[in-house]
Amino acid sequence: MDFTSILEEITRGFASFYWGNAVMLAVGGILIALAIVKEYEPNLLLPIGFGCILANLGMSSDHGVFEFIYDFGIGTELFPLLIFIGVGAMIDFRPLLAMPHMVLLGAAGQFGIYGTLILATLLGFPLNEAASIGVIGAIDGPTAIFVTNILAPALMGPIAVAAYSYMSLIPIIQPPVMRLMTTKKGRSIRMDYSPRSVSKAAVVIFPLAVTVIISLIAPDAAPLIATLMLGNLLKESGVVDRLDKSAQNEIINVATLFLGLAIGTTMAAESFIDAKTLMILALGLLAFIMDTVMGLMFGKLMNFVTGGKINPLIGACGISAFPMAGRLSAQMAHEEDPHNFILMHAMGSNTAGQLGSVIAGGLLLALVTGFV
Numbered sequence: 001m002d003f004t005s006i007l008e009e010i011t012r013g014f015a016s017f018y019w020g021n022a023v024m025l026a027v028g029g030i031l032i033a034l035a036i037v038k039e040y041e042p043n044l045l046l047p048i049g050f051g052c053i054l055a056n057l058g059m060s061s062d063h064g065v066f067e068f069i070y071d072f073g074i075g076t077e078l079f080p081l082l083i084f085i086g087v088g089a090m091i092d093f094r095p096l097l098a099m100p101h102m103v104l105l106g107a108a109g110q111f112g113i114y115g116t117l118i119l120a121t122l123l124g125f126p127l128n129e130a131a132s133i134g135v136i137g138a139i140d141g142p143t144a145i146f147v148t149n150i151l152a153p154a155l156m157g158p159i160a161v162a163a164y165s166y167m168s169l170i171p172i173i174q175p176p177v178m179r180l181m182t183t184k185k186g187r188s189i190r191m192d193y194s195p196r197s198v199s200k201a202a203v204v205i206f207p208l209a210v211t212v213i214i215s216l217i218a219p220d221a222a223p224l225i226a227t228l229m230l231g232n233l234l235k236e237s238g239v240v241d242r243l244d245k246s247a248q249n250e251i252i253n254v255a256t257l258f259l260g261l262a263i264g265t266t267m268a269a270e271s272f273i274d275a276k277t278l279m280i281l282a283l284g285l286l287a288f289i290m291d292t293v294m295g296l297m298f299g300k301l302m303n304f305v306t307g308g309k310i311n312p313l314i315g316a317c318g319i320s321a322f323p324m325a326g327r328l329s330a331q332m333a334h335e336e337d338p339h340n341f342i343l344m345h346a347m348g349s350n351t352a353g354q355l356g357s358v359i360a361g362g363l364l365l366a367l368v369t370g371f372v
Contacts, residue, residue, distance in 0.1 A: 020269030021056040028052030028264070034168065041168030043253070044141070044260050048164065051264015061265040070262045074156065077149055079259040080142035081227040086252025087142075087354070088231025089244050091322060093206055094198045095348035101302075102314075102345070106352025108298035109318025110360040112137035112290030116283050117364075123279065128152050131368040133280055136162045137287025138357035139170070140320035145259075146224055147361045151368055157266035158277045162284035164263070170324050173285070174292055174316055178332060181296040182312050186303065188336040189311040193344050200236075207232045214359060220369070221362020228358060291319045295349075311342050317350040320357035326350030 031049030035042035055061065061070040073079035096102055113134045120130035132152040135144050136159060144163035148156050166173065178187075207229035215222040234244040266272075299315025313333050317325035329350075330343040 016058070018269070020273045024056040024267060024269045024272060025053055027267070028056070031165070040171075041164065043256050044164045045168055047257050047260030048161065048264040048267075051261040052267040053264075054261075055265045055268040059265065060268040061262060066262070066265045069258055070265065073255070073258050074145065074149060074262050077146055077223065079255045079262070080145045081223055082255035083142045083252055083259065084224060084227040085231040085234075086247045086249075086255070087322065088207070088228040088233075089235045089247040089252075091228075091232055091235075091351055091354065092347070093232065093351055094203060095344045096351045097198045097202055097206060098196055099345065099348045102318075102348040102352045103355075104302070104352075105295055105298055105315050105318035105349040106354075106356035107318075108315065109291050109295040109320075109349075109353045110138065110356045111294035112287035112292075113360050113364070115290050116287035119286070120283055123283075126152075128368055129155055131364045132159055133283050134287055135159075135361055135364060136166065136280075136284030137291050138320050138360060139163065139167050139288055139291070139325070140354070140357040140361075141167060141259075143224060143320070143357050143361040145263075147364055150220075150365060155280065157263065157272055158280045159284070160263040161267065162281050164260075166284060166288050167321050167324070170321055170328060173288060174325070174328060175332065177289060177292045178296065178313060178316050178329075181293060182300070184336055186300070186312050187333055188340060189303070189308065189333075190337070190340050191309065191311050191314075191342050191345050193341075203236045204233070207236070210355070214355075214362070218359055218362030218366055220365035221358050224358045224361060225355075228354070288319075292316050295319065295353075311340075311345070314342060314345050314349045317346050318353045318356070319350075320354045322350050322354045323347065325353070 028049040031045045031052065034040045035045035035049065059066055061067055116137055117130045117134035120133045121127060125133065128151040132148040132155055135147045138144060141160065141164045145156070145160050148159045211226050211229045214225045231247050234240050234247055295315035295318040296312055297315070299310060299312035303310040303312050311333055313329040317329045319325055326343070326346040326349065329346040333340045333342045
């Protein structure tokens, strides 16, 4: 091998490297920094950030082993469904079953999805892409990935990154909106927690009933709701402890690792840096804010109807993002009054939002696939 060949081999990696790749390397570094320094959803942002760096060093999702990981886990929708099994195993639906009126907040928390869909179509996005952008507002990564993979797979990178990034930034994005939409007096409202008891039979029948009902109402949401409820059934049955622990640990951890890596490797500069991506990120943020605003407004409406017994903050966690959104609402109420504990109410709203996001995703698939 002569000197010229050696030089070409040494510099081969620089041949296709341009300023866009450098920008995306910085983006990957920022995601990793948020994961390590701020601890914002590190299990997601760290592999996404590392995958982003790899994509801009020539190892994108359409090359080699990363193409296999993407096709195997995202293309077949396996990773989101495995994650939902783990999420289901972590959820306790007792607060929701004890306070079924929280379902209303879970429904209100999905408003941003449909509002953003309408806005995106007005801005010129095709209906299938507009629906995928709107579902960012669910603040539920697996649902966003599942819907986008069916409706607009070409937008998988920016939509998945937006969904997971905004979910990790809940402690930054939601508090200003919550303070703007509520008063100190409203945030300080104490809510009695003396719900009716929930039987063992109820918590076992619930995941089975929800799977049947939602699969009949929104068949396109069946895989999502089925895996979520399977995980919950593993937990509540009390007879499959090993499977329950595996779902909450090994299964969800492995799936999250490879999901994040697969998403990150779609973030190559040539497909990620454009005006369309910026519009998607902006619209996704708007969807999140609209969800929060509508949830708070509905919380204030419930406060009015009940004569001041409902703390409107629980409306903000009617989105998905379990359990971060619920904890944040409870934390803000506690900051206003150290003796105010609304965590169980917030978790009731938050679990309703988790179900609401799945149903909203299924309805989007049912409605949009009929027009495209």
